[in-house]
Amino acid sequence: MIKVLKPGMFSTIQDKGRFGYGEYGVPKSGAMDLYSAELANTLLGNARTDAVLEITMTGPKLKFEAESYIVICGADISPSINGEIIQNNKVYSILKGDILEFGKLKSGLRSYIAVKGGYKTEKVLGSQSYYKPITINDSITEGDALSFNQLTTKLKPSKLFSKLKPIDFSSEVLDVLKGPEFELLSNLQKDQLKSTQFMVSKLYNRMAYQLLPQINNDLKSILTGPVLPGTVQLTPSGRLIVLMRDCQTTGGYPRVLQLTESAINLLSQKKEKDKVIFSLVD
Amino acid sequence: MKYNLKYRPFNERSILIEWPSVIDEDMLQDVLNFKNILFQKNVKLKVDIINTYNSILVNYVYTIEDVYDEILRLKTIYSSIESQSALKLKLWEVPVCYDDEFGIDLELLSTTKSLAKSEIIQRHSQQIYTVFFIGFLPGFLYLGGLDESLCFDRKSTPNLDVKKGAVGIGGNQTGIYPQNSPGGWHIIGNSPVSFFNPKKENPCFAKAGDKIKFMPVSMEEYHSILEQVNSNCYKPKSISV
Numbered sequence: 001m002i003k004v005l006k007p008g009m010f011s012t013i014q015d016k017g018r019f020g021y022g023e024y025g026v027p028k029s030g031a032m033d034l035y036s037a038e039l040a041n042t043l044l045g046n047a048r049t050d051a052v053l054e055i056t057m058t059g060p061k062l063k064f065e066a067e068s069y070i071v072i073c074g075a076d077i078s079p080s081i082n083g084e085i086i087q088n089n090k091v092y093s094i095l096k097g098d099i100l101e102f103g104k105l106k107s108g109l110r111s112y113i114a115v116k117g118g119y120k121t122e123k124v125l126g127s128q129s130y131y132k133p134i135t136i137n138d139s140i141t142e143g144d145a146l147s148f149n150q151l152t153t154k155l156k157p158s159k160l161f162s163k164l165k166p167i168d169f170s171s172e173v174l175d176v177l178k179g180p181e182f183e184l185l186s187n188l189q190k191d192q193l194k195s196t197q198f199m200v201s202k203l204y205n206r207m208a209y210q211l212l213p214q215i216n217n218d219l220k221s222i223l224t225g226p227v228l229p230g231t232v233q234l235t236p237s238g239r240l241i242v243l244m245r246d247c248q249t250t251g252g253y254p255r256v257l258q259l260t261e262s263a264i265n266l267l268s269q270k271k272e273k274d275k276v277i278f279s280l281v282d
Numbered sequence: 283m284k285y286n287l288k289y290r291p292f293n294e295r296s297i298l299i300e301w302p303s304v305i306d307e308d309m310l311q312d313v314l315n316f317k318n319i320l321f322q323k324n325v326k327l328k329v330d331i332i333n334t335y336n337s338i339l340v341n342y343v344y345t346i347e348d349v350y351d352e353i354l355r356l357k358t359i360y361s362s363i364e365s366q367s368a369l370k371l372k373l374w375e376v377p378v379c380y381d382d383e384f385g386i387d388l389e390l391l392s393t394t395k396s397l398a399k400s401e402i403i404q405r406h407s408q409q410i411y412t413v414f415f416i417g418f419l420p421g422f423l424y425l426g427g428l429d430e431s432l433c434f435d436r437k438s439t440p441n442l443d444v445k446k447g448a449v450g451i452g453g454n455q456t457g458i459y460p461q462n463s464p465g466g467w468h469i470i471g472n473s474p475v476s477f478f479n480p481k482k483e484n485p486c487f488a489k490a491g492d493k494i495k496f497m498p499v500s501m502e503e504y505h506s507i508l509e510q511v512n513s514n515c516y517k518p519k520s521i522s523v
Contacts, residue, residue, distance in 0.1 A: 019328075019330050019341075019343065020328070020330050021330070021485065022330045022331070022332040022339075022341065023330075023331065023332050023333070023415070023416060023489070023490065024416050024420060024421065024478070024484075024485050024486045025416040025417050025418065025419060025420045025421060025422055025478075025486075026420045026485070027420075124480050124481075125480055125485065133420075133461050133480075134420060134480045135480075177291070177293065180290065180292070180298055180300070222303070223303050223304075223305065223334070223335050223336060224334055224335065224417065224424065225300075225334045225335075225336070225337045226292075226298065226332050226333075226334055226337055226338075226339035228292060228293055228296060228339070228341075230293060248417060248418055248419070249332055249416075249417050250332070250334055250415070250417030250418060250424075258292060258293050259293075260293065260294060261293070261294055261295075
């Protein structure tokens with residue numbers, strides 16, 4: 001069990017999210033940067049679908065009540081065990097009573113703490129991902145106890161290897177496909193989308209990232225249609241909204257671009273004032 | 283009737299199928315029929331399929347290897363559909379209390395439309411609505427069939443805390459908020475029924491294609507139903523259609 005001494009700014013349990021409930025209006029959810037979450041599980045020899053703890057900008061302070069192994073991937077938030085600095089993307093052995101905490105954010109935004117065997121929190125509609133009101137809580141809070149599977153065997157060093165490589169979070173390039181309404185855009189708008197260096201506004205969270213500056217727009221709303229994480233919507237005022245993992249299943253703004261899976265992972269590591277450029281891949 | 287459908291990859295794992303951009307009940311039957319057949323044909327692949335007024339989005343668990351092959355497969359399935367299969371649809375009776383305590387915008391609607399409140403309630407509850415799809419929030423039904431005389435623009439500033447169960451009108455749509463949420467619709471009543479229960483394998487009792495009829499209830503009846511809902515012994519009433 002892990003005891004939450006401090007929750008950090010926004011920390012949630014996440015796996016790969018909910019699949020098969022879209023027709024009830026249930027968001028997919030799941031780790032924002034699925035790649036880093038998967039990397040952490042792979043390094044531990046966990047199943048790729050195991051849940052991890054997603055932490056944002058400032059990390060939590062956690063006390064381990066049993067021994068295990070952990071890996072931290074994604075953003076570098078200066079993690080330490082009992083005050084001793086540790087590195088991302090490396091397996092560490094944890095003893096009963098050890099305290100994991102975090103310091104300064106050095107790169108990226110979201111970091112993933114995987115524990116050997118995965119967290120054993122409640123599964124709702126096929127997933128452990130937090131999303132209120134499908135789950136009772138929207139994030140972990142002080143005093144929470146997070147269960148994980150007891151360690152039964154010691155890890156063999158030969159297993160501590162992965163072909164996956166960490167992502168370079170400094171890249172500004174988001175690979176995109178044309179969205180369903182892309183061809184309704186004027187040539188000027190298409191050029192603006194391709195050539196503008198956009199900036200993450202202060203409105204960004206697990207549901208959506210709003211970008212600046214606005215672009216010219218006279219497109220009207222569309223008949224409400226399906227949307228996905230990574231869908232870039234253009235509002236009547238010309239604002240670009242990139243939907244993220246906790247987004248609704250349907251929306252009424254023109255869907256002008258669609259981020260690839262890897263672009264969603266990369267954008268998940270961006271914060272206010274970070275720059276991004278769209279690169280059409282087809 | 284067969285429609286001329288547009289197929290396109292939406293991302294690496296999904297394909298969007300589009301009908302003409304209109305709201306039409308006959309077309310909805312075609313959309314739902316195709317969706318139903320895709321569910322049946324894809325049991326092994328495991329897909330997540332959602333529909334809206336004029337679209338189906340087919341999500342696959344894994345990256346689609348050859349998207350044009352897959353689109354061809356979908357087209358073949360659509361063209362081989364011979365007749366509308368009989369979807370098992372239901373008409374749900376949904377109790378709504380239109381008391382002023384809940385219907386906070388009834389007064390405004392009544393004065394703007396020069397319609398007595400009782401007339402608004404009558405016109406709202408006599409219609410049979412069609413569930414086109416569920417979206418916006420888990421368990422939020424997009425209903426078609428609002429009496430034209432009740433159409434009313436959304437609020438210019440959304441209400442930050444619309445109550446769970448609130449029954450509202452937004453433009454030519456009406457619906458029930460399944461949870462507390464910000465919302466821009468004008469509120470005319472409240473239903474004690476729960477439209478989303480994550481503890482159930484079918485978290486929402488209604489589904490796309492079903493019909494809804496609102497049944498006006500008194501404050502007393504409202505509280506009695508709410509009590510049953512809260513103690514998990516309320517079963518929404520329905521008949522097969």
